[in-house]
Each structure stands twice: as C-alpha cells, then as structure tokens.
Amino acid sequence: MSPSVARLTLFALISAVEEDLRRLMLLHLGHLDPPRVLPPEILRNAADRLAGEGARGHAPPSLRELAPYLDFADAYKVLNASGAHLPAPLSAHLRSLTESLDAIAPVRNRVMHGRPLEGRPLRGPCRQQGTALGFRWRCAGPAQG
Numbered sequence: 001m002s003p004s005v006a007r008l009t010l011f012a013l014i015s016a017v018e019e020d021l022r023r024l025m026l027l028h029l030g031h032l033d034p035p036r037v038l039p040p041e042i043l044r045n046a047a048d049r050l051a052g053e054g055a056r057g058h059a060p061p062s063l064r065e066l067a068p069y070l071d072f073a074d075a076y077k078v079l080n081a082s083g084a085h086l087p088a089p090l091s092a093h094l095r096s097l098t099e100s101l102d103a104i105a106p107v108r109n110r111v112m113h114g115r116p117l118e119g120r121p122l123r124g125p126c127r128q129q130g131t132a133l134g135f136r137w138r139c140a141g142p143a144q145g
Contacts, residue, residue, distance in 0.1 A: 010111045014072075014104065021075040022067045024094075028086050029078075034063050037082060042074045073105045 029037045038046065049069035050061055070078070080098060083091035 007111055010107065014108045014111060017101075017104070018072050018075065018108070021072075021079065022070070024086075024090070025070075025075060025079055026064055026067055028090075029082055030063050032063065032085070034061065034066055037063060038066070038070075038074075038078060039081075042070065042078065046070050046074075072108050073102070076101050 025037075034043055043066070046066040046069040047061055050065060067075075076094060076098065079086065079094050080091075083095075086094070
C-alpha cells in the first residue's frame, strides 16, 4: 500500500471516530453551558481557536460552536468526565475504549498534521487498536432522564 493511500485511509477512519465523539458530546452535553462541561484550559484553548477564525459575535460561545475546536483527546476525556450526563452503557463503553483512544491520539496527530508516517510506531498501535477503530457506538440515543 502506498504511503498516501495509508494516510488517506487512516485520515478517514480517525476523522469518523473524532466526529462521532463530537456528536456524542453535543447529543448528551450540548444543553449544558460550556464552563459546566469543559475544564478551564480546554475551554480557553477552544475559545481561542474559535476567536482566531473571526466568526464570533459578542455572546459566549456554545458547546456546538466550540466542539470543532476541541483536540481529539479532549473530546473523549470530556465525555468520560461527564459520565453522569450519559446513559450508563455508553459511559461504560467509552471508559473501556479510553486506553485504545489514548493509543490512537499520537497516530491521529501524525496523520492529521502531515508529518511523515513511520512504519514501526504506526503499525503497532493500529494493529493493536483495530477494535477501537472498528467500534460502533452502542448508545447513540438521547440521555435518559
């Protein structure tokens, strides 16, 4: 497989996981004010990135506006920290994936930021974490009561 095909395949898979994490966050936490959901440093980083785009009004940004500016690892860490707002099976499933997502994060950064892919560091995590890249969310419905 050529390096560009490998990079594009990883880009597609990791982008889908990242998008799923953001959608889960908005589905289950989107009704909450960002300071209730995001730790101060994560909130500040996302707000700074949003402000850098120049597309903000004067009102504080919503979680929907900030979500695209969260780092990959921050998205699943915020979901794990907000387990009380998630259905119990989803919260448990996310916790069970955390180690796999932690292993994917450095691969994600290499792929998304255009650095050369290195065979050995990339193959190990991807082969070991194949289940993390192939998972399906079990509880995508709205949070219960």
